[in-house]
Amino acid sequence: xxxxxxxxxxxxxxxxxxxxxxxxxxxxxxxxxxxxxxxxxxxxxxxxxxxxxxxxxxxxxxxxxxxxxxxxxxxxxxxxxxxxxxxxxxxxxxxxxxxxxxxxxxxxxxxxxxxxxxxxxxxxxxxxxxxxxxxxxxxxxxxxxxxxxxxxxxxxxxxxxxxxxxxxxxxxxxxxxxxxxxxxxxxxx
Numbered sequence: 001x002x003x004x005x006x007x008x009x010x011x012x013x014x015x016x017x018x019x020x021x022x023x024x025x026x027x028x029x030x031x032x033x034x035x036x037x038x039x040x041x042x043x044x045x046x047x048x049x050x051x052x053x054x055x056x057x058x059x060x061x062x063x064x065x066x067x068x069x070x071x072x073x074x075x076x077x078x079x080x081x082x083x084x085x086x087x088x089x090x091x092x093x094x095x096x097x098x099x100x101x102x103x104x105x106x107x108x109x110x111x112x113x114x115x116x117x118x119x120x121x122x123x124x125x126x127x128x129x130x131x132x133x134x135x136x137x138x139x140x141x142x143x144x145x146x147x148x149x150x151x152x153x154x155x156x157x158x159x160x161x162x163x164x165x166x167x168x169x170x171x172x173x174x175x176x177x178x179x180x181x182x183x184x185x186x187x188x189x
Contacts, residue, residue, distance in 0.1 A: 025080035
């Protein structure tokens with residue numbers, strides 16, 4: 001093993017648009033990720049049962065077959081190891097501008113803590129910046145402390161406009177996005 005390989009045992013994932021061909025690996029990693037974080041709360045529940053996989057597959061099939069939800073996947077060593085999808089709300093303009101919702105971000109549990117989630121998040125931020133979004137939102141399960149810590153480290157904070165109810169299972173988070181850079185004036189202006 002080279003010194004560089006020892007220093008970085010996990011190669012940087014490549015992030016690209018997800019396609020219909022990615023459906024099965026995305027559904028499988030989403031099912032595994034969901035089972036891993038929910039098992040901590042309900043240890044004996046069958047979160048990775050075939051019915052759960054079928055639900056994840058059906059949801060991702062809608063995304064990947066053109067429901068208008070952009071989707072990305074992270075590839076490492078020719079294997080899909082993470083996926084993200086977001087919902088643009090270009091018709092919803094508030095004082096803070098156009099918003100986007102991070103609808104899904106899942107990483108294969110075998111790749112947690114290896115930079116896959118950060119790579120997907122960074123790719124989403126680039127896409128949102130290019131599209132001109134100024135605010136992003138997401139909902140995270142209240143008891144999913146791993147995800148909440150991940151998003152907090154990336155600058156997300158509780159949405160002051162969406163306070164959780166006392167019996168809430170989700171926490172709404174928001175992220176203010178940098179405004180698009182102004183276009184330089186043309187030489188003829």
